[in-house]
Amino acid sequence: MSPTQSTPHDLSRRTLLGGGLAASAALLAACSGGSSTSKAPASAFANDADRWMQAKGTKLTFITENTPPSTGIKKIVERGDFKKLTGIDVEVLQFDLPVMLQKAELDLQSGTKAYDLIYGQDKPVLSALADYYVDLKDYLTDTSLPQAKEGYGDDTWLPNYAAVADYAYTKRTICLPYDSADSVFCYRRDLFEKYGKQFADQYGYAMKYGPDSTYKNVLDFAGFFKKLHASDSTVPYGMGLHLGQFAWTTQLDVQRVLYSHGQWRDFEIDDILGSKTPGPTNWGNEQSIKGLELYKALYDTSTPDALSLGTVEVADAYNAGKIAMLSQFHEFASSFEADSSAGGGGKTAYDVCPKGDASYLVGGGQLVNGTNCGIAGIGINSSISDEKKRAAYIFCVWSTSAAVQQENLGISGGTPTRASVPEVAAIKDAQGKPYGTGSTGRIGPSKFPNALTFPAITKGMATPNAILGPKIPKFNQYVTIVATEVQKLCAGQSSPEACAKSIKTQTDQLNGV
């Protein structure tokens, strides 16, 4: 069905989109006080519809990434839902993240005001551009503006989402959580079942995965598949990694392995706020070297072309049946569940990322299921006029509301940020059947495939498993250094120790340490 076709289901949801939010705004308006951003007193609006309509005729431009959540928002906007509710025209421009960042950076730094609303991917974008976003604090309590009925407290979002997306360097609220990409472990459960006995005979334990499975277990599984592949090319290789062109996801791929062992972190800074002076990096210490040894071992089980596979390409490789398992961002569940995918139709199981293994731990830290993320917020360009800021805020509220996110999940396989969305009955039903050795594994089929990952991300993104940072001003340079050196390690051009120390030297130099 085309997203533009209307069904009774859609109509009821649209009623919610158009009316429910307005009603909740009235409630909030009645309970809240005034605000420094108020252009007009709350009483100036005859009813809630007026509150939504106060910026009628305004035109806004929203620059964002070309991922499914924004594609879904674009579709909802283009079919007129937002215009009907507010009278505001919004143009949604989508680009690859590096291009989007480049355009946003040029616009925000030069004050050109080409974009009113800016997608704020937590680390790549906010680390560099935090100072150019409007502080939303006053808007959030402004009774003359429409507000989300869910509110904006930390518990109204999925775990740690607000912490990651709202702030950078100061306690200014610069974004509202808009979409997310959290890492989950995806594996071919059909192959685990098929070769389980053979594996158990060789390794002496069951080939089953769950939250207590460690990276050592994953290494065993992956090595087992690689050996099978040597004698039977129809069996996939072992582990898929994110080593291709996109430096950030390579850094994330390594980071979650390292964090699982003693919660190793890139810098000794507060990961929620980040720091403009991060100080010396932890790269080069013993744990980082041990972690790189493990990463290299995982690489050795992967496809020979692993160095050319970025996040998208490694998903293609999984869909083509070239690899048996990988840590991947949960938005990819939609493509993994497609009938055309080798792991489609319920053959893929989703669970929390692997736990650290004692054999790779240096010292006495905690072993956790290291999970990292890219949580993107939506924020407002601080250079635009006050009138436009108010209009832009209305779009922020609307696009991050639970109702719109629920709608988006059905349209594009969106990635909701609101805690209430996974609790909606229809979405709960879509979370599939439990699978594996713990409570977080799920298998499809599912009406909303991304929902299969919700139990895993709820556990993975909570403390102590979530690794949120680092937000540092030269984040994009930093991840480029990490990715390049890790590629050299995997290509056999350096040892784990040389790799860790080279990252340390370059990073400290970069940060003026």
Added chain:
Amino acid sequence: MSVAETAFVETQAPAPAPKPNKVKPRRFLLPLLLPAVILLALLSIYPLGWLIYSSFHSVSLAPGAPQEWVGGDNWSRMIKDPLYWHSWGILAKYSIVSMALEVGLGTLLAVLLNRSKHEKVLVTLMLMPMMMAPVVAGLLWQYLYNGTFGWYFWFLESVGLLHGGTILGDPSLALWAIVVVDVWEWTPLVALIVLSGLKLVPKDQMEASWMDGAGPVRSFFQVALPSIKASLIIAVLLRFMDNIRIIDHFIALTGGGPANSTKVLPLFLYEQSFSFFDLGYGSTIALTLLLVTILLGKFVVTSFEEREPKRLKDEGEVL
């Protein structure tokens, strides 16, 4: 004119000689040149000045923001930066190999086409890769090389050349894979230029060489090649200028990886300037790239100019 008329004309007072054009061209020199000079200044002199200025500053994009004077910091940083020199090395390897292959293959192609009955159709077909935007060509080849569903990857693996390996994921292969793309896209341009040169080779000279018993190879080297030297130098100059500024194929195919094995200088410059917005450092790198391009371009043109008078002189002596 009759004799009488002539006499009449002759008896007339001599007509005043036409006045020499007293309009001094210098009067109009400035107004005529000014628009072009302004345009040139806007298009190249101002950016060049800004580039030099930026290379001594830490540059902020914010309007009115002070640009911090950093003296020679950007320059000393560049000289000490191993990645900068590494990028030059990759660029040199890439440019020299691509250009040599393109000129060699392009010339061969032109000779074959020149002798073909179906020259027009073949030329049209041959030009198709050249019509493609380089970034599109890069994306196309990225799909062809893709280890999961790429046709070329599958073919090379099937014939046992890759042994289950990879193309773009191998630091020792990736650069040469991009050279192939460049050769595929731009050899037709060289062929076209050389073909136009071959059309000017005197037919009688070729026929004379054949009559003297020279085979096609000897005729080519002794008769055709000296005549198309100018075309070849133009082809070399064009390809050289393009290759030294190349970025599209690299962005689309590898982004400079794996492990910086394809990070050519223009890509390094782009990354510093527009990914990290370190515009001062980017300007410094850009200046060196510009300087080397100008010097090498000048070298090629000079060698062409030196050959031409010599050739013309030689031809004059023969005549």
